[in-house]
Amino acid sequence: MGHVLAVARLLALAVMTTPLYLGYIVTRPLGWLAPRLGAGLHRLFIGGWAKAAVALMGVRVRVEGERPAGRFFLVGNHLSYVDIPVLMATVDARFLAKSEVASWPVLGFLARTTGTLFVDRSRKRDLARVNDAVRGVLGAGTGVVVFPEATSTKGCDVLPFKPSVFQVPSEMALPVSCAALSYAYPPGGGDAWQTVCWWGDAPFAPHFYEFLKQPRTDAIVTFGARIPPGLDRKELAARAHAALREVFRPTCPPEHRDTPYIPV
DSSP states (O other): OOHHHHHHHHHHHHHHHHHHHHHHHHHHHHHHOEEEEEEEHHHHIHHHHHHHHHTTTTTEEEEOOOOOSSSOEEEEOOOOTHHHHHTTTTEEEOOOOOGGGGGSTHHHHHHTTTTEEEEEEOOHHHHHHHHHHHHHHHHOOOOEOTTTTTSSSOOSSSSOOOGGGGGGHHHHTTTTTEEEEEEETTTTTHHHHHHOOOTTTTHHHHHHHHHHHHSEEEEEEOOOOBBSSSSSSSHHHHHHHHHHHHHOOOSSSSHHHHHHHHOO
16 A cells, blocks of 8 residues: 555656646746746745645644744754755745755756755855855845754754854844754654654665655644844854754654664
């Protein structure tokens, strides 16, 4: 049954993605001519895709706390590739992702052509370019989502935040919003820290296929306290990390903190 479900979901995702992506590409020139219209079309096609994607993947999203809107800088803990559509379905924003994502088959192409910002963390000089791009997005009145742990984890705890990504909100005197992500299966389900969280040496394709075999996944997005402006980037990173940990729900039980990835 699990294999049938996974294949059916893959086909459904392909069928759903194609017309929405083509609609987005065809209407992009309208967005260049009228930025406000472009923002609405982005919400319609990309936000619509995300909501459909999480539903087709069997993910039920529960939102707690006040979600940010308009121009905002949002940081979240990073657990999985599933984080992207879950947050995309929850808030209207552009995402800052590591450069490796751009090279992923299919998903990388979609991300590159729908407004995702990429940073090469191995090149310090790339940060200046990325910060300029983030300033441009925020200056246009759009939100930006960043994962300052700089890697995905199994969700036992929240790793320290990289202060460099907080340079722009510090300079622009913007408050920083926080979102804690957590995943769980209904009673009797498997271990979400293995089959939803994508970490360690887990290969993408087999992991994604195993995830699609699960009947249902519960995603919890909890928005925490907003960090006020007027702080330098190190203070913002520390305050944001503390605020996120206050509302963080572990996906991984403490006894598996040091357990290596176990192929399923």
